[in-house]
Amino acid sequence: MARKNLIGIFEPPAPDNSSAPAPTPAAPPAAQSSRPLAGMAPAVRSGVPVGGITRTLGSITQKMERAQDLERQLSEGLSVVELDPLLIDSSFVSDRMLIDGEALSQLVEQVREHGQQVPILVRPHPDQSGRFQVAYGHRRLAAVRQLGLKVKAVVRVLTDDQLVVSQGQENNARTNLSHIERALFATRLEDRSFTRDIIMAALGVDKAALSKMISLVRAIPMEIIDAIGPAPEVGRRRWTELSEKLNAGNIPKLLSSLQKGRAEGKTSDERFQLAFTQLSVKPADSGKPAQAQLSGLPVVMRKSGNRSTFVFDAKSAPGFDDFVSERLSELFAEFKRNKGV
Template sequence: MARKNLLEISAPNTGRTDAPSAKDSRPIAGFLPQARGSGPVGGITRTLGNITEKMERASDLERQLAEGQTVVELEPELIDGSFVADRLEIDVVELGQLVDQIREHGQQVPILVRPHPESRGRFQVAYGHRRLAAAKELGIKVRAVVRQLTDDQLVVSQGQENSARTNLSYIERALFALRLEQRDFGRDIIMAALGVDKAALSKMLIVTRQVPMALISAIGPAPEIGRRRWLELGERLEGVAPEPIIAELSADNYRKMSSDERFQQALALATGKPVSAKSTAQPSSITGIPVTFKRTPARATFVFDSKAAPGFDQFVEERLRSLFNEFQQRKET
């Protein structure tokens, strides 16, 4: 009888639908425990999970900042310029245009900075000096990527960004190379920063040694003047004292000329020839008259707007003879 009862108790109850007892719900090796109810223990677990998730997000943000993957907003007053200047000057007109663009559309491209190696809590620009200046002008924070950079990495990033955007003129790039050399950067770093080979770098450094810094400053960036013309000026200066040229270009009447025109004048003074008629000139106009003109030291060109005043060009052409005669008479008197 006992054996029969034992067998009956041990037999499985196929119709049982009740939840297992607490004793039966203990985890067995190799199996996941059953889901727990929403009691106090479950709430504590969820809270701990949220804290862990927040800590992981904070750690991930710190990692992204360290790797330069996150754009942050910084006060412009906390950011210093690069330790190697790459510009002779920031064009006021271009800066004004950039200010207008950022005011209307926001700063689309962040600048690159690193934590300042000497001033805790401050930053140093690798590239984006004009965007930083525009943000200061607008009184807003500047969007930036913060990255740990060595001096070598900073100047390479600075030079490559400027090369990609073609913002710097030839002489500014040459001066950048000279300043890097003066700071004992290797030729490989300088070539990488400027994206040039050994021969091109050598010619840049030749120009900076042939043309005095005072004359380069008097001329300015000369954005339309390339390597060949700067080398030509350097060669002409070998037999000419540069001081009179510097003094003349520093006069007030020359400061009104464009930088490209000042270069043309410097080359003319160095060679003793008239300034080329091809020298660059910015078009100007007289208010209320549909004519623009370009003036260089050697030539002036008038352009008539035929749509605004049809026939005005022919009218002036017919009277050029009488105007010239009047001009000659005034010269004589």
């Protein structure tokens, strides 16, 4: 939700010059936990180990603290300028699979009615003079572009590390990135050779959670992830179960079903469920063993589970079954030698 008067500067009341004794000044508020805005505030490391659950920035309390940090730092004198949206490029690493059209339309109407209440964060473009690059605020930028307005922005000189940490932390605090989007963001950062420490700081996760995120993306073909989409209601456990059901044989048929589902207007969550259901259906068991004619031989091999049966054609090769039977010990000994048993 948009915040009004977010960047207003706090002005203390005028001092009372009467003879009454001055009141004792209130103690300053306790420092917020460190969540640097684009690296502008140094991180304060706690000496107490924090578990993966408590380090996650997705809770309501942490979101409120992050918003308060942003308000405080803006109120402490950071300059907000107006820029031409056409001069601003996206971040060099995407954290979203797509911008939801309905949510964007709602944001456009909010900006139309109330103006842009929260500035975006940009840096001077590292490669193109006179242009800028977004650290966060892609949806606000898209909404302002649609309205043909200038965008309110804080401009800071940022390293790549500072940009991705700010981008990730802001999304953790203010937006609802799905699990697979967070996992994709982590994987893209690793593919760009960012250290695990930087990625953990950006996503607010510990080493174990980060490893699971990256392993998940590596296990699912990218075309399947793209066909399903962000699936905002689907968490890590369900994505992991889906990855365990995938194999090279069922991917082409699954991809076709997902493309059909998209054409029919199914939502991303519905497409995920479509994929999960399709992969969960076990192939029908005919109850008959698999059968194969051995090429050029009067023998049929039948397989059922862990058992194999050879059926000899006594009519076309009389006595061949006895011939093979007499040499089974010799064949088995040769088999063991070849296997190194």
